[in-house]
Amino acid sequence: MEEKKHKRRVRYSGTHPRTYAEKYKEHNPEKYQDTIEKVIAKGSTPAGMHLSIMVDEILEFLDIKPGQVGLDVTLGYGGHTTEMLKKLEGNGHVYGLDVDPIEIKKTEKRLADRGFGPEVFTPINTNFQNIDKVAEQYGPFDFILADLGVSSMQIDNPERGFTYKYDGPLDLRLNPEAGISAAQRLKEVSVDELEGMLIENSDEPYAYDIAKELVSRNRGGRKIETTLELKNAIEAALRKNKEYSKMSKKDQEEMAKKSCARVFQALRIDVNNEFEVLYDLLEKLPGALKPGGRVAVLTFHSGEDRLVKKSFKALKREDVYSEVARDVVRPSAKECHRNPRAKSTKMRWAVKK
Secondary structure (H helix, E strand, C coil): CCCCCCCCCCCCCCCCCCCCCCCCCCCCCCCCHHHHHHHHHCCCCCCCCCCCCCHHHHHHHHCCCCCCEEEECCCCCCHHHHHHHHHHCCCCEEEEECCCHHHHHHHHHHHHHCCCCCCCEEEECCCHHHHHHHHHHHCCEEEEEEECCCCHHHHHCHHHCCCCCCCCECCCCCCCCCCCCHHHHHHHCCHHHHHHHHHHHHCCCCHHHHHHHHHHHHHCCCCCCEHHHHHHHHHHHHHCCHHHHCCCHHHHHHHHHHHHHHHHHHHHHHHCCHHHHHHHHHHHHHHHEEEEEEEEEEECCHHHHHHHHHHHHHHHHCCCEEEECCCCECCCHHHHHHCHHHCCCEEEEEEEC
16 A cells, blocks of 8 residues: 655745635634634634624524524534534534535534534535425424624635735635626626626625726626725726715725725625525525524625514514514624624524414
8 A cells, every 4th residue: 555645735935824725724724723712813714714693692592402403504614503513412413505516515523623523513515495395304393593794714715716915816706616706797787787786785885987997898898707896996987976085095995995885785786696696585485494493594795684674573473473572683893803894794583383
């Protein structure tokens, strides 16, 4: 049998790793826990890792008991699922859905390494809009969690195209094997349609200026294929705005940063049909719950929260839910300091009658 040769880690220039690929310690958090804690303590999220949001609040509401069967419709890094599995104390089962075929395999291994094998945990590679089919086979469920945020593993990886901070292909698909990329979508869209998308999906105040610039570039031969090309185009559109020219350099940078975040969000929602998928989930949720079953939903922008609030209240009036959250639950100031990505989070909950 041929001896397997040790493969040395690729060296990086300078004293600290700068790119996503070089951050070898943060890709192996269980092995380099001290380093990970230092990064988190500074208020940063380690590259390639996702910090679960509002874990205590979720567990307090779901009130998980040994022997129950639950569903995490947004498996992601597996942080929430891990804590739910702990509550079962080895007796019961959690099913985890993820549309991302790349990350779900990593998370399955991560949970197995933590001691949660197939006897207590089952990963399912599907979109959560198929919750009715999942419930038919494995449910109904005592508890369900939906965390609608994009996982940090996707955001931090330039190859997935979710961030304007690093250059990479402008993709933005949660499942890169289905649908069309954001770059392709921009080639097809009109100014009016793109303006409407930016307003509806992210409340972008400079939607027309940005839409006009992006469409003009794509039709004029300067195709927008990468994340930095999109960022540069957004900044170019803002520079033509009269308000922008009157601002200080610091305010200009802040304005550009916010518009970039909103445009990337709007495109991500569009290429993944996120609102349509959320409509399906909310409509099918009651049928996936046992009587007395509990569901918690985490949202990250106003459009999502409005849909969840409207659905829960309507189904409460129809006597489908016995209780729903009157007000949103927000993360603590301590958690927001530890994890800045938690700041925009809102949690709503409902109990099946």
